[in-house]
Amino acid sequence: MSGDSGFGRRPAAPAPAPRPAPPVAAPARARASYFVPPPPPAPVESKQAAELHGLCLSRLDATAAAAMSPERLRAEVERLLAEIADEQRIQFNAREQHQLALALVDDMLGLGPLEPLLADDSITDIMVNGPERVFVERSGHIVELPIRFRDAQHVARIAQRIASSVGRRVDESSPMVDARLADGSRVNIIFPPLALDGPCLSIRKFARHAIDFDRLVTFGSLTRPLAHVLEIVAAARLNVIISGGTGSGKTTLLNAMSRTIGATERIVTVEDAAELELQQRHVVRLETRPPNLEGRGAVTQRDLVRNALRMRPDRIIVGEVRGIEAIDMLQAMNTGHDGSMSTIHANSARDALTRLENMVQMSNMGQPERSIRSQLASAIDLIVQVERQRDGTRRVVEVTELCGLEGDVYILSDIFAFAVSGANAEGGVAGHWRVNRYHPGFYDRLVYAGLERAWAAALDEAGQ
Numbered sequence: 001m002s003g004d005s006g007f008g009r010r011p012a013a014p015a016p017a018p019r020p021a022p023p024v025a026a027p028a029r030a031r032a033s034y035f036v037p038p039p040p041p042a043p044v045e046s047k048q049a050a051e052l053h054g055l056c057l058s059r060l061d062a063t064a065a066a067a068m069s070p071e072r073l074r075a076e077v078e079r080l081l082a083e084i085a086d087e088q089r090i091q092f093n094a095r096e097q098h099q100l101a102l103a104l105v106d107d108m109l110g111l112g113p114l115e116p117l118l119a120d121d122s123i124t125d126i127m128v129n130g131p132e133r134v135f136v137e138r139s140g141h142i143v144e145l146p147i148r149f150r151d152a153q154h155v156a157r158i159a160q161r162i163a164s165s166v167g168r169r170v171d172e173s174s175p176m177v178d179a180r181l182a183d184g185s186r187v188n189i190i191f192p193p194l195a196l197d198g199p200c201l202s203i204r205k206f207a208r209h210a211i212d213f214d215r216l217v218t219f220g221s222l223t224r225p226l227a228h229v230l231e232i233v234a235a236a237r238l239n240v241i242i243s244g245g246t247g248s249g250k251t252t253l254l255n256a257m258s259r260t261i262g263a264t265e266r267i268v269t270v271e272d273a274a275e276l277e278l279q280q281r282h283v284v285r286l287e288t289r290p291p292n293l294e295g296r297g298a299v300t301q302r303d304l305v306r307n308a309l310r311m312r313p314d315r316i317i318v319g320e321v322r323g324i325e326a327i328d329m330l331q332a333m334n335t336g337h338d339g340s341m342s343t344i345h346a347n348s349a350r351d352a353l354t355r356l357e358n359m360v361q362m363s364n365m366g367q368p369e370r371s372i373r374s375q376l377a378s379a380i381d382l383i384v385q386v387e388r389q390r391d392g393t394r395r396v397v398e399v400t401e402l403c404g405l406e407g408d409v410y411i412l413s414d415i416f417a418f419a420v421s422g423a424n425a426e427g428g429v430a431g432h433w434r435v436n437r438y439h440p441g442f443y444d445r446l447v448y449a450g451l452e453r454a455w456a457a458a459l460d461e462a463g464q
Contacts, residue, residue: 056080056104070109077101112158113147114203118181124205125247130198131155137247140392152198159189159199168290177290178273183208186273204247210277213256221249221386222396223433225462226416229399230384232458234260236449237315237339238442239379243352244386249394250343251275251319253386257341261315265339268308270301271319284311301325305332318342326359333379349383349400353410370408377404381442383412391428401440415440416462435462 056077068076078101106115117126117136125137131149135142149155163170163177170177175191186204213227222230233240234257242250242257258278261267268284269276276285286308291298301318302325308316309332316332318325321342333340346352353376360372385398397418403411417434424430437459446452 056084070105073109074101074105077104111161112154113149114158114201117145117147118183118185118203118205121208126201126203126205128155128199128201130195130200133197140388140394152192155199155201156191159191159201162187162201163189169293174293180273184274184277186275204275206275206277207252210259210279211252211256212259216253216256220393220395221253223462225435225458226396226399226433228458228461229416229455230257230396231260232446232451232455233382234258234339234341235262236442236446236451238381238445239333239338240341240382240384241352241356241380242341242343242384242386243346243349244343245345245347245388247394248386248388250386252394253384253396254317254319254341254343258317261339265314266312267315267317268311268313269317269319270304270308270325272301272322274319276317276319278317284308284313302328305329308332309337313337315339315341320344321356321359323359324363326356327363327365330356330360330375330379334375349385349398349402349412350410352383352385353380353402373405373408373410377402377410382415389429391426393429395429401442403441413438413440415459433462435459437463 078098081101081104103113106112111118113134114126114128117123117134122138123136125142127135127137127142128149129135131152131154133144134147135144137143149158159170162181163179165182166179168177168179170189170191172191172193175194177189179187179189181187181203184206186206188202190200192198213222213231216222217224217227230253240257242254244250255277258267258276258280261278261280263280263282265280266282266284267278267280268286269278270286272288274285274287286304288301288304289297289299301321301323305316305318305325305328309328314337316329316337317340318329319342321329321344329340329342344352344355346355356376357369357372360367360375380402383398383400383402384396385400386394387397388394395418396416398414399416401413401415403413405411413436414434415436417436418431419434420429420431422430437456440446443452446455
């Protein structure tokens with residue numbers, strides 16, 4: 001494992017494949033089949049519809065409307081719209097009246113034009129760039145939708161409704177906030193003057209049904225033998241860091257791996273914005289708190305990790321390590337809390353270790369670099385690298401063991417690595433996982449957990 005050649009050593013990372021630019025007037029066969037062109041912008045809401053909208057709102061009794069069920073309110077709004085259209089001699093058919101009634105009810109009780117997007121399970125991200133530009137991500141590709149808000153104030157009201165639902169505030173004096181929706185979806189809001197084109201929202205939706213390894217195999221994110229290996233890793237209580245870029249599927253993979261944790265184990269999760277969906281009953285979920293208007297009362301991830309150590313946890317799961325809480329997380333991994341997991345933003349396993357070093361140094365504890373690296377090498381067993389590839393697939397591309405240090409250099413050995421071989425018939429990424437069948441440094445822990453045969457069988461199956 002210490003030689004200069006062989007599969008286990010990390011070669012230089014290949015340059016990422018360039019994203020093909022859409023041709024100006026290419027025939028249909030010139031486009032890759034996975035490219036989804038954006039639809040043309042929708043026309044602005046008609047003057048008559050805007051007039052009906054305003055008149056209906058002015059006649060509705062807000063107190064009575066708040067007490068109605070959505071179905072009853074929708075019927076009442078449709079009746080009122082028909083009445084106003086007759087009075088004002090506005091020509092609208094039943095379908096248009098029904099659509100306008102739905103939009104009004106969504107404005108009053110929900111999140112306005114965002115409601116149909118939140119109900120669409122094929123959408124994973126919603127991005128609102130001011131009142132006139134709404135983008136979504138479907139199947140890993142970002143497309144623009146013909147959806148518009150009335151004006152910047154309309155976007156601001158929706159954003160403030162989201163923030164107030166979790167006890168937070170967003171306005172020009174406090175223009176940035178992180179929040180979440182009732183279904184757990186993560187929301188970031190930024191207001192003018194920081195956002196120059198009006199209020200902007202970024203919503204990361206969660207799947208309505210938990211995604212397990214079976215579904216990840218179906219999606220092509222990994223193979224069945226690789227899924228078995230990750231299940232064994234979680235069951236054997238190895239310390240794991242899941243690394244990847246934004247939107248690469250780190251939290252989804254962490255949720256899938258957590259399903260292997262035993263029901264008798266006490267798990268404490270620490271997150272900036274609650275995203276984890278653990279299925280066990282014995283779970284304590286902790287979430288950070290921002291400062292109040294006076295700049296006081298903030299509770300950081302480091303505060304929560306320190307508190308978690310006093311809660312008799314079997315495992316500590318940090319949703320994403322991004323600051324000085326890294327030192328406390330590493331100390332937890334090194335002091336009997338085996339099986340702890342976290343995610344980190346990084347482009348490779350080695351980059352993830354470098355980022356963790358930088359985070360530990362942010363704590364100003366004056367630790368020498370050699371000491372920090374020794375602590376990292378002792379704490380972390382595996383780094384799982386995930387990537388969102390050019391065809392939109394979120395894929396596990398490396399499972400890497402941190403074997404230790406050679407001098408001041410980390411010794412990394414790939415157990416699995418995804419090798420790209422080109423493009424498939426649909427224009428997506430084609431490739432296969434290479435497997436390195438050797439006894440890892442944590443083999444004794446596999447034996448202790450009684451999983452060494454399952455590990456060998458999974459690697460044998462992967463190598464066939």
